[in-house]
Amino acid sequence: MFHGRGPSCAQLPLAQGLITVLMHIDSAPVQELFQPGVIRGLVRKVGLQRSANRIRRENGGLAAYNHSMWGEEGRYELQTPDVKLAQGMWQVPEQFECAILHLHRALASTRELRSVCVGTWSGWTDVVLAALLRRISPSAHHATFDIVDHVSPCIKELMSRYGIKQVKHGWYGGKESWNDLGITSWDGTWPANFTTPVLDFCLIDGGHTHHLAHRDYKTLRTACRVIAFHDIVNVRVGLQHVPRLWQELISPGELYAPEFAAHNCTQQPQGSDGQLMGIGLLMHKEDILINRP
Secondary structure, three states: OOOOOOHHHHOOHHHHHHHHHHHHHHHOOHHHHOOOOHHHHHHHHHOEOOOOOEOOHHHOOOHHHOOEOOHHHHHHEOOOOOOOOOOOEOOOHHHHHHHHHHHHHHHOOOOOOEEEEEOOOOOHHHHHHHHHHHHHOOOOEEEEEOOOOOOOHHHHHHHHHOOOEEEOOOOOOOHHHHHHOOOOOOOOOOOOOOOOOOEEEEEEOOOOOHHHHHHHHHHHOOOEEEEEEEOOOOHHHOOOOHHHHHHHHHOOOOOOOOOEEEEEEOOOOOOOOOOOOOEEEEEEOOOOOOOOO
């Protein structure tokens, strides 16, 4: 937790919404923070990463929203001078809130929670996620993996404040990966075959091909109580990739995962094409209380 701005973030005006939101997450009463409508509002206050993607009128795009991929949420884009700059959250606010509320119901605990993200990108989502997980469990620990470092000095500073471990190589599910997470019970098999989960939450948002996303899932399947996939309806990654894998995991067939209960967070903004991002959660039936009040 922190109260104030570090030197790197003070030089990044677009991060001031993020700073304000993190301070609110740290201090707000838990019963208020996880009320419907609150987290989506916080994501909007942080700001969304600017996108050059436009939706044609025949696909649902609206001139009122400048045909933005974000639809009505486009008003919350951060006005970065370069659209290629990785600043802002790459999340649909309602979808992110939906996923967090599922996690709050499933994982609320006083014990230590461990989480990992495969695919750091800008790190903005990691920082907000880690702050929220600390309110679910005060002793939560988060790590994030990526093969390329796109994280700005400001976000690195915030990661340090929240104890986030940034791993600057990809997630491969072998010795180097488990060691980086401090997991000592891995028996050397690939994919890993843990008898009980050793991680509470795993977000798969790295390589978006069917092959790479499935590989990450195989390495984490027995390790995680809750596995989330980003982009489960996203036409922009290719419907034959993550969206197809998600359907294969939740439908009877060769890849079906019967040990998990599936939840879809696919709310779409008005003026989007109806195929924007989407978060899917697989929740281990035996290790969490899915319907806990």
